[in-house]
Amino acid sequence: MNSSRNLKIVLSGGGLVGSLLAILLGKKGYSVEVYEKREDIRASHSSAGRSINLALANRGIAPLIRAGVMEEVEKIILPMRGRIIHDVVGGVNFQAYGQKPEEVIYSVSRSDLNRLLMTAAESTGNVTYIFEAEVTEVNLEGRTFHYKSPNGKAQQVEYDLLIGTDGAGSEVRRAVLSQKGSELNSELLDHSYKELLIKSGPDRSFLLDPKALHIWPRGEYMMIALPNPDGSFTATMFLPRTGPVSFEALNNEARVDDFFTEVFPDMKNLVPDLVTSFLKNPLGGLGTVKCYPWSYEGSALLMGDAAHAIVPFHGQGMNCGFEDCAAFDELLEKEPVQTESDLKALLLKFQNLRKPNSDAIADLALDNYIEMRSKVIDPRFLIKKKMEFELENLFPEVFIPRYSRVMFQHTPYKDAKYFGEVQEEILEQLYDDYVKDQKIPVQKAQQLVQAKLQN
């Protein structure tokens, strides 16, 4: 093996995770090549056919700070302090995400963030992007792959370390999982999504409150909207793929028009050409991918969606992928890599550290769909939300709402999931007393917190 700084590191995929990782590796002095199948999005207005804006949370921000790009990212993000719930008759209700001023999440454009990260990676002087280069035919044993370029010629590339940051449909994952004993659990959700653009008002003004994430919960399905810096919002409709109320059933102008009139009447004034846009805009699939292993010997690794695609309902896919990058960077800092077996051990350590956490956020993300589309209007859920904040005030540092642990803190996801389950039990045990007396039964709460959370 080359000495560690002379490793030829190749990334397959220059999306959000690949580009952040390229910055961190480039800054450490590694020479990195990034093969990206799309054209250079900095030269186009493409959003790469993927969701247009994303929620960035604290655990995604910490790796951006580590990479030294947060000052630039600050310029393209919009804070969201809570959810605004829209009912069927146009009424709205604000639900704060947290109770401290710093407890906010941010809306960011996927393509603007990707552009910024690519430029920052190149400016390390050690990162080269090869665009319109689709990685195929990964040969792990021989440490080579081919890439297809627009001229159609397949070219072979050799590497020391190949990192698959090529997203949910990863080609590198296909190769890594061809090892004996591999596991792949890939589940397509029976709901899909479609995006709609809510126009800006005069002088790029916002037609909805820009300081919140908007939700139109409708029980079995929902729509959400996140603000964009130009005064518009990107709305995303999540619906079953098939069935009586589904994308499949909404297949002509009259049905779409009736559907919006009945369940999302306010959208008719917000989205220009609503019916045409709905019928024309592409449908996106959603799913969860859990796999094992994430590495091959000391020469290939998966990261980001390639290792763990999750459904978007906790707004954590990118955040989790960014945490992967920081965790890998930290390991590289701590563990000297001199031999191939050092590198193999480091890749395994990374996998063992991150997999339990990505499995946990995958489960939490599925749960959160039900929270967003129906629980946010359930009186029992709303009372428990209030109780959570009161318990947090009574037992700060110990009783921290699950949402806050995931979105505002850096608690490992698996711990956030565990504490969330325990706290749910506590809430259930206090619920009847709280409803009867309209206040937390402090002594009982103290006993429960002590027994279940402080041991």
Ligand SMILES: Cc1cc2nc3c(=O)[nH]c(=O)nc-3n(C[C@H](O)[C@H](O)[C@H](O)COP(=O)(O)OP(=O)(O)OC[C@H]3O[C@@H](n4cnc5c(N)ncnc54)[C@H](O)[C@@H]3O)c2cc1C
């Ligand atoms: C509707 C929706 C909403 C979401 N909302 C949020 C949110 O609010 N917050 C959040 O944190 N996450 C969110 N996510 C998840 C987030 O988009 C992903 O987790 C994130 O994009 C993963 O980044 P990645 O770089 O691993 O993969 P990707 O973003 O998929 O990037 C992979 C890159 O690899 C390239 N590529 C693929 N195959 C090859 C190949 N064979 N050769 C070369 N290049 C290749 C692709 O062109 C792409 O550029 C959302 C996802 C969806 C679908």
